[in-house]
Amino acid sequence: MQAKPRLQLDFIDALRGLAIIAVLVSHAQRNVEIYQAMGHPATMSPWLSRYAEQGARGVQLFFVVSALTLFLSAGKRLGESGEWLNFYIRRLFRIAPMFYVAFGVYCLAPFILKGHELPTPGTILSTLTFTNGWSPAWLLGANDVVPGGWSIGMEMSFYIVFPLVFLLVKDLPRAWVALLLFLLLDVFLGPVLVANPPIADADLWERFVFVWLPNQLPIFLFGICAYFVLFGESGVLTRFFHAGDRRMNAALFVAACAVLLTVPQVIQDSRAVYLYGGAFALIALCLNRQPYRWLVNPLVCHVGKISFSGYLVHFFMLQVARKVLDKVHAGSRLGPDAYFIATVVVALAGTVILATLTYRLVEVPGQALGKRLIQSLASRREAGRQQLENEAG
Known part of the structure; x- marks a missing residue:
């Protein structure tokens, strides 16, 4: 007997909101220290730079939340006619419309208007085709087509294998086994692969080994484990994260946050990404029990709701922020830390405004189109079934 999910899982939108904010912060740090947005070389305070750089792990937070919500959605629709075809239609129309708009803006428009x-x-x-994570050669220029496109390709790759994962991983014990197996495989095999690059560009190969699906799969599995804890067979963990002791829940939340604060300062190994995955899953569990209002609130939830659009448009808004700050000569008036904070504030405000518009004008109509296609296919199947029954009668 499955525990009945809450009808309104605001903490999920809040986590998505935190994920896009973290990603924007990491790219703002790169603007200051790598791309010289201030107009000259600049170095932020080491502690701030390390934390800001690790905002890139917001991508892994997206993966954890995605796996949790996919299992939740698939569980509700189990037994639906044409369920897996419908799954792929929903995923495609969730991602493709806005992604292709971004392709037009980032790739085609500069080519047509500026001759790039x-x-x-x-x-x-x-x-x-969302396959840029399948080959180092394709990954190399992926960000020249759509910035951040590698992570969306990774998400779509997980969608491809999702039905198999859903059918094989049926409960929490199997989810734990799958997680441990892939963790062991990646932790020990990853360095071997990095040390033996089959291509001349060793740096590109190392990046590919990090981002390809087998290496990121444990992150998704953390989200799947969180799903079974919350909505699987009722057990001690399920009962605790729905109605357990609040003080213990708060202690676990603080412990997970402590991991996130400690890792950037003490561990520089890329395999630390799995510590982030585990911490993110634990935070999701704790927020289900106690959705702290300073974190799970209408503003952060709105940012999470528009986070896919936000992910795609924040690159543009970082360019806008750079131009706005240049207009007021912020590069010569502010220190690197203050300039970084100003970049985050301007870019985040612009991202929320623009992403809200693209969410309503592109994402929502795109999803509605996918729903109409599913309904049309269902009507055709029903009509075919009725015809067969009539002919048999």
Whole structure:
């Protein structure tokens, strides 16, 4: 007997909101220290730079939340006619419309209006088909097509294998076993792969080994474990994270946050990403029990609701922030830390405004189109069934 899910899981939107804010922060740090947005070389305070850089782990937070919500959605629709075809239609129309708009803005518009050189046809095709994480060669220029496109390709790759994962991982024990197996595989095999690159560009190969699906799969599995704890067979963990002791829940939440604060300062190994995955899953469990209002509130939840659009448009808004700050000569008036904070504030405000518009004008109509296609296919199947029954009668 499954525990009945809450009808309104605001903490999930809040986590998505935190994820996009973290990603924006990491790219703002790169703007200051790598891309010289201040107009000259600049270095932020080491502690602030390390924390800001690890905002990139917001991508892994997206993966944890995605796996949890996919299992939740698939569980509700189990037994639906054409369920897996419908699954792929929903996923495609959830992602593709806004992604292709971003392709037009980031890739086609500069080519048409400014004569910029296009990426290679293979890079464009692999990005538009969400397969850019399947080859180091395709990954190399993926961000030249759509910035951040590698992570969306990774998400879509998980969608491809999701039905198999859903059918094989049926309960929490199996989820734990799958997680431990892939963790062991990646932790020990990853360094071997990095040390033996089959291509000349060792740095590109190391990046590929980090981002490809087998290496990121444990992150998704953390989210799947969280799903079974919350909504699987009722047990001690399920009861605790729905109605357990609040003080113990708060202690676990603080412990997970402590991991997030400690790791950037003491561990520089890429395999630390799995510590983030575990901490994110634990935070999700704790927020289900206690959705702290300073974290789970209408503003953060709104940012989470528009987070996919936000992910795609924040790159543009960082460019806008750079121009706005240049207009007021912030590069010469502010120190690197203050300039970084100003960049985050301006870019985040612009991202929320623009992403709200694109969510309503692109994402919502795109999802509605997918729903109409599913309904049309269901009507055709029903009509075919009725015809067969009539002919048999």
